[in-house]
Amino acid sequence: MHKTAIALSGGADSLMSLLLLRETGAEVMGVHARFLGADDEALHERLRGLCATLSVPFHLVDLRREFEELVIAPFVRAYQSGLTPNPCATCNPAIKFGLLLDRARELGADRLATGHYARLLHTTQGPALYRGLDADKDQSYFLSRVPRERFAHVLFPLSGWTKNAVRLALAERGMEPPAGRESQEVCFISADYRDFLRERNVRLGGPGPIALADGTVLGRHAGLWNHTLGQRKGLGIAYSEPLYVTGKDFARNRLLVGPKAEAMSSGCRTDIPNLLLPPELWPHEVLVQTIYRQRPEPAHVTVDQSGMTIAFPGPRAIPTPGQVAAVYSPEGQVLAGGVIQEAIHAA
Numbered sequence: 001m002h003k004t005a006i007a008l009s010g011g012a013d014s015l016m017s018l019l020l021l022r023e024t025g026a027e028v029m030g031v032h033a034r035f036l037g038a039d040d041e042a043l044h045e046r047l048r049g050l051c052a053t054l055s056v057p058f059h060l061v062d063l064r065r066e067f068e069e070l071v072i073a074p075f076v077r078a079y080q081s082g083l084t085p086n087p088c089a090t091c092n093p094a095i096k097f098g099l100l101l102d103r104a105r106e107l108g109a110d111r112l113a114t115g116h117y118a119r120l121l122h123t124t125q126g127p128a129l130y131r132g133l134d135a136d137k138d139q140s141y142f143l144s145r146v147p148r149e150r151f152a153h154v155l156f157p158l159s160g161w162t163k164n165a166v167r168l169a170l171a172e173r174g175m176e177p178p179a180g181r182e183s184q185e186v187c188f189i190s191a192d193y194r195d196f197l198r199e200r201n202v203r204l205g206g207p208g209p210i211a212l213a214d215g216t217v218l219g220r221h222a223g224l225w226n227h228t229l230g231q232r233k234g235l236g237i238a239y240s241e242p243l244y245v246t247g248k249d250f251a252r253n254r255l256l257v258g259p260k261a262e263a264m265s266s267g268c269r270t271d272i273p274n275l276l277l278p279p280e281l282w283p284h285e286v287l288v289q290t291i292y293r294q295r296p297e298p299a300h301v302t303v304d305q306s307g308m309t310i311a312f313p314g315p316r317a318i319p320t321p322g323q324v325a326a327v328y329s330p331e332g333q334v335l336a337g338g339v340i341q342e343a344i345h346a347a
């Protein structure tokens, strides 16, 4: 029989996953990873108590050093080099389905379950990752960088659930999440990434000019890292038409802005993608999503030795370097995930 470790965050989704696994009679153990420096003894005690009540063994796994090294440090470095990073897409391959899965296996489990909203099919050709049933909560985008072979040891008990159904099912069982609150968008950022960077005294570029493509200076920015390609709000400039961030000129510390037509892109280039299905097996038509909570759109994707080239059939809002480009089949299967290196401006 399988021995399943359930990754418990303290939130509702992993709690529900634990209950579902218990209800199927599976042999289960709870694992909670410490990611952050700040100790949360009270949460650990609540998780321990919850597992004891359910007669499930509980293990606390200390991954603070690794999380700092593999998630937080690259996140900070990415901002320093002008990218807008996606830490969850880094954490999933390196930590949750990397080191945490390894630790769970060392503790005797043969697979790791998490409360992610995504679906895994175990086919004769290996595991296939699909979008979760709840379109609003689907987290497959963040999982697109996890190496395919890792999914052979993974289970998503909530694959057929909606968030609402989870809330109702927990209420019916009289259960409250041990952490007592909904989890934050990025677990180590309580409010704004800018505050996080400031609190850590990260050295970032200082103020500089905001300019149009022809060099006309329209105002000042407070540091290029505060801005994202394609951004419209928060520029603080009055102009005859809405202005968008069209580029960052690092050599001159200039934020380049322009009208909407200049903020359109015909595609992007990524780093070497994580392939969840070999490209020769991809369907003819694929869809690409370049940021979380975006409707994926058809695109032409080619994979070569150094990355993916994604060509949109028509101009689209500029993709953000540092974010993930996830390639999907029309049926919602995740085919690949690459980190966007540069946007290709529409001609």
Ligand SMILES: Nc1ncnc2c1ncn2[C@@H]1O[C@H](COP(=O)(O)OP(=O)(O)OP(=O)(O)O)[C@@H](O)[C@H]1O
Binding pocket: 006, 007, 008, 009, 010, 011, 012, 013, 014, 015, 031, 032, 033, 034, 035, 096, 113, 114, 115, 116, 117, 182, 183, 187
């Ligand atoms: N500190 C942690 N230790 C162990 N597993 C974790 C931890 N944080 C998150 N996870 C796992 O990753 C899953 C997805 O985490 P995410 O932070 O995206 O929160 P979520 O989707 O709101 O889930 P939850 O409601 O369980 O917190 C969780 O359901 C849980 O299985």
